[in-house]
Amino acid sequence: MRELLRKPFFLGIVLSLPLWLILNNYVIALTLGLLVSFLASMIESLIAIKNKKD
Secondary structure, three states: OHHHHHOHHHHHHHHHHHHHHHHOOHHHHHHHHHHHHHHHHHHHHHHHHHHHHO
């Protein structure tokens, strides 16, 4: 999972598939998947920076 967090675009594509089934609209699912994946990647990066600092 960490490898996918380091590549947010691919995580967004993977997340868009189940969201497509739930929302029945691929454009909205892709947009939501990309937003969530970039947010998760940013949080993972901030945690890594904080752990390096300590």
